[in-house]
Amino acid sequence: MSYEQAQPDISPVSRREEGRRKLRRLVFAVCVLVFVPSVIAIGLSAWEDRKYYLVSALIILVSALPFFIAFEKRRPLARELTLIAVMTALGVAGRAAFYMLPQFKPIAAIVIVAGCAFGCEAGFIVGALTIFVSNMFFGQGPWTPWQMFALGLVGFFAGLIFRGEIKTKLRLFLLCLYGAVSVLVVYGGIVDTSFVFTSAQEVTAASFLAAYASGFVFNLIFAGATVLFLLILAKPLLNKLSRIKKKHGVFR
Amino acid sequence: MKDTELNNRSAFSAVHPVAALLFFAFALVMPMLLLHPVLLGISFAAAVVWSFLLRGKKQLGFLLKFVLPVMLLSALLNPVFNHAGVTVLFYLRYNPVTLEAVLYGLASALMLGAVITWFTCFNAIFTSDKLIYLTGRLMPSLALVISMALRFVPLFTRQAKRIALARRGAGMGTTGGNVIERAKNGLSILSALITWSLESSVTTADSMRARGYGLHPRTSFSNYRFDGRDAAILLFTALGAGCSGLAAGFGAASVRFFPSYKINACSPLFILYAVLYAAVLLLPAALELYEAHKWHSSISKI
Secondary structure (H helix, E strand, O other): OOOOOOOOOOOHHHHHHHHHHHHHHHHHHHHHHHHHHHHHHHHHHHOOOOOHHHHHHHHHHHHHHHHHHHHHHOOOOHHHHHHHHHHHHHHHHHHHHOOOOOOOOOHHHHHHHHHHHHOHHHHHHHHHHHHHHHHHHHOOOOOHHHHHHHHHHHHHHHHHHOOOOOOOHHHHHHHHHHHHHHHHHHHHHHHHHHHHHHOOOOOOHHHHHHHHHHHHHHHHHHHHHHHHHHHHHHHHHHHHHHHHHHHHOOOO | OOHHHHHOOOOHHHOOHHHHHHHHHHHHHHHHHOOOHHHHHHHHHHHHHHHHHHHOHHHHHHHHHHHHHHHHHHHHHHHHHOOOOOOEEEEEOOEEEEHHHHHHHHHHHHHHHHHHHHHHHHHHHOOHHHHHHHHHHHOHHHHHHHHHHHHHHHHHHHHHHHHHHHHHHOOOOOOOOOHHHHHHHHHHHHHHHHHHHHHHHHHHHHHHHHOOOOOOOOOOOOOOOOOHHHHHHHHHHHHHHHHHHHHHHHOOOOEEOOOOOEEOOOOHHHHHHHHHHHHHHOHHHHHHHHHHHHHHHHHHHO
């Protein structure tokens, strides 16, 4: 029935595969933690002019590229692609369903769950594509690359920190805590930073502070929504996803 | 995103996506690179003209309700917070408001307006099938995920309605009850929907495999042939980009805001460049008008 079923766990092939996967994860973490800040530093020092938005958008694109290229190079199974598409569509539909409540969206919660279930790379892809696809409905703009990268990172770190089912209350609590912190710091931080660059004002410490201060309430609502949706959705959704993973042998 | 885009009458939407993308890249990047008020004005005007041709009356509302307030805000906020510059106009609560900051605010307002308006044109032209056409060559897996996600959204909506109907038929109504009961009902519908969509996605994947997914490079629904017109647009855009580089190199379009305002707007080289810049940016609008004219004259002949 399942042609794509991987070999049993004991075989050397899957062990080698496991090692390769660990290496890939390490490379990704290095990419994020070293590569991005250094590119930002180079970009800002080399282009001392006021071309902030362009430089910053380039930086974002360059730093998101390794994720997408690795995803392509891995030649994902058809089943993995469809499952990623389902999670993306759920995120898009969730954003559309709550269109009347600004910032109160389940997208971050869904992306975090996808990251937990499918791993960090798939988490990044689901996050970035949820934004990309839903912006096809809500309008693309200069903010698109930033939001894509920000939500992608939320999914990426979710996959890096949490992996698998949520069985204890403590883990659920930690997941919710991660949801709140990642939305406030990672998503909010990146998107608010982009606001400074897009609005083309003087880039000073004060303008960053102003952007973070004005975005804080929105981020707080988004973080609250994420915690709420994680409380409701995380456990049942993760159960469903791990059942699918076990049954069809994907994302192992 | 509209579903009826395929029979969109816009002439530019028939242009090859690669040529169109490069044109948009040029139109979007130039205002960010050159903060020259005249060039920004040209860019903004060209974008407004084209967006009106594309969206008609809808665009007026968007312009008045969104673009102009954003521009106004940017133009006003800059002199209030930015005190650089040597020409003090007046003091606002002991802080100097300078001419340079006012001019810089105006320039950045024009820049914002131009970029936002170009993006509305981009959204009208770059429908999902074009984005997938472009990504399909470079990143086939991602393009596939995007197109499947786009397809799943209406599918899930329909399936959710079916599940609700089935539950109502089984006596588990979805309409009555207080907020908590309704929320619980909604959650059970969501739960059934998620299980169904996960399972059906695996079926989809098996079906894809059975039909030879991954054996050949991906093809896409929309086919575009790169014809003479696309080449002309591409060439013209490249010419514009090249001349912009030259103009920047020779300082023909230079502008300085701080500490004192200095602009190069009268040299013959600048005027030549500005005319060329306007010609490139007005290209799509001209194409729309030309096609409309051709269409109308072809009607009258019959």
